[in-house]
Amino acid sequence: MKIDRLDVKLLRLPLAQFFETSFGRSYEKSFLLIRLEGEGHVGWGESVAEGHPYYSSETTETTWHIITEFLAQRVVGKTFEHPREIFPAMARVRGNNMAKAGIEMAAWDLYARILGKPLSAVLGGTRDRIASGVSIGIQDSLDQLVAKVDKELAAGYRRIKIKIKPGWDLNAVEAVRAKFPDILLMVDANAAYSPADGAHLAKLDPYKLMMIEQPLDYDDVMDHVQLQKEIATPICLDESIHTVRIARDAIAAKACKIINIKPGRVGGHAESIRLHDLCQANGIPVWHGGMLESGIGRAHNIHLASLPNFTLPGDIAASKRYFVPDLIEPGIEVAADGTIPVPTAPGIGVNIVEERVQAATGRQMSLDVTNIKSH
Ligand code: OSB
């Protein structure tokens, strides 16, 4: 597979509903799309870094910089036998996994389209539908939270995740559990607590949560080991798992019982498969996280979530919860049983509405062998 051209586009889309986590409230999503051309085909990827460095140290501007100045030259004009060669080809650049993933995932889409196969078949997926859950942000009132949970359960979603932070934790879980005693329920703290909060977080134990996601710092492993000894709720790591190696160490140290896989956070599909396989070999269930992706990134996530060890419902929901309209037509829909079919057309298998992509694009750059940087 020879890659002839890389286009990078910086988009901004208003969110259909605001989304609040422990690190703040968002009303819109900024992100990069990467379009690769080669062998007469086109592949698309989405880089999930946001406009701010509050979830991850990467932002849309850092991913733009890293892709245009340092990564494009490592793939444009080059030939690869398989997309698993893309991540290693970018290894000289340290970190910056969201920038790398945008390119790497576009290369998988391109490769699958060249073969005429759905991406899931190329990734090693084994199921034709994935189980879907929702991530519900911090609300203005507990009544509003309970009403949103009610609405999402009625839509069929199989598990509810609510965002928590100090001051919006026990009360929020109590309010939801009082009305819905038996649903699959979990919480995500996005690193809002400190190691001294063990006794406080142990008060969540009676609510039978599936897990608490990322209670402590974004780069911590060992404080989570201690916290897991103090609480019964299983710990799931999100932010802390930047690489497969950190996951290996976190599992060995018993810092978590579950891992959330986001391909953007670990550098793309190939690293996600390695992480998935590592977890499977160690009896650690995984689920697919979300980063408020457009339909392009979401389609990638659906294909990846068709791998066998994604045994828990993920944060992959219908387009209309995020963007109206989405960049794809039709948008992603969730069936009444809370599942999403894995697309069967070649590549990511969704129709990208290029006029909508262009309308949301604020800046773009097209790189081929005549104008790539080389340093
Ligand atoms: O921590 O999982 C997270 C969104 C942006 C950044 C971080 C997270 C999230 C979500 C939303 O929880 C998941 C989704 O896309 O629905």
Ligand code: MG
């Ligand atoms: Mg999370």
